[in-house]
Amino acid sequence: MRKQVFIFFSFMMLSIIGFAQSSVNDVLATIDTSKIKVGEQTDIYLEATFLAGSDIVFPTLKDTLYGGIEIVEIKEIDTAYEADVKYKKLSQRLTITAWDSGYYPIPPFEFVINGEHFKTKALMLEVSNVTIEAEADIKDIKNINETPFSFKEFFKIYWPYFLGGLLLIGLILILIYYFKNKPKVEKIKEIIKPSIPPHISALEALKQLESKKLWQQDKTKEYYSELTHILREYLEQRFEIHALEQTSDEIITALRFTDINEAEKRRLIKILMIADMVKFAKEKPLASENEMVIKEANAIIENTKLIEPESNKEEEAKS
Incomplete structure (x- = not known):
């Protein structure tokens, strides 16, 4: 009997808890x-x-x-x-x-x-539905009500434009005053010095390179780098090609559009090929080849230099 009562009350408590949770x-x-x-x-x-x-x-x-x-x-x-x-x-x-x-x-x-x-x-x-009175009189359209002008409301809306306009006018006046009262600078006549012909500067650079005796000191790579730089600079000034920025192949291609003869082209190609082998393949040319390339470079410059008319030389001598 007690067991049945306990089960009954337990069931009631669970029901109450379940109801509370739900x-x-x-x-x-x-x-x-x-x-x-x-x-x-x-x-x-x-x-x-x-x-x-x-x-x-x-x-x-x-x-x-x-x-x-x-x-x-x-x-x-x-x-x-x-x-x-x-x-x-x-x-x-x-x-x-x-x-x-x-x-x-x-x-x-x-x-x-x-x-x-x-x-x-x-x-x-x-x-x-919205109710509409069918028998109501048709009324005239009301006149447009004009809102009185208010400077306060006008300024409140348009003050940014007004301020911007004032700033723009002020800037224009400042620029006018500046350019009107700008001090005049007298132009100084530039003294034009006669430029050194490219073949003279190139031949002088080759002479200085030869005096350094770089390849004799086992500085072969530096020797060929300076040699090709002198030639590239000469070609750029003499034939107006971008030789300083171009590869050897690009220089050879660009020379097709110049008046340099085939013999000088072959000499130049030979020098560039030897220089590339030294710089990129770490080749070590013979002493005879090192002496030969600088002689070939001098010959290229001597045979392709621009010969000025005699009249220009006389004028330069007088000046």
Whole structure:
């Protein structure tokens, strides 16, 4: 008998606890006004109260609720805690409207709390037509009301443009004053010195290179680098090609469009090939080859130099 009583009371306690837990989650949907006219708006409030820490999913909303009810705006979900911090309340406001008269049932909104589904009560919206008095007199169109001019309102709206205009005018006046009173600088006549012909400077550079005796000091790479630089600089000044920036192949190609003869081209190609082998393949030419290349370079410059007319030489001598 005692065992049966204990089981009965245990069952009652579990029922009460289960009922209390299910009553913790409460969802509600209310409407601000259930009667509107065509085109008017009203608000629906969705609320959910549940234990803090629970997982909740609010109803999924589309552009329309049911039939001709259109959702105009969906506000963000607001969070609030009850007096007892164990409970949490979420609320959301929807603004709706309808464009046809009639009665529109709004189905229950469904929430999901901790995997369990909860539905609100269904709502009803009544939409009525706008009444127009058929026998009312047709009234004339009212005249346009002119708003009196207010300098204060005008300045309030247009002050940025006014300020910008003043700054622009001020800048123009400053520039006019500056250019009008700018001190005149007398132009100094440049003394043009006669430029050294490229073949003279190139031959002098070759003579200085030979005096350094670089390859005799086992500085073969430096020797060929300076030699090819002298030749590249001469070709650039004499034939107006970008020899200082070009590779050996590009220089040879560019020489096709100059008046340099084939013999000098072959000499130049030979020097460039030996120099490239030294710089990139680390070849070590024979002493005879090192002496030969500088002689060939002198010959190229002597045979391709620009010969000036005698009249120009006489004028330079007089000056």
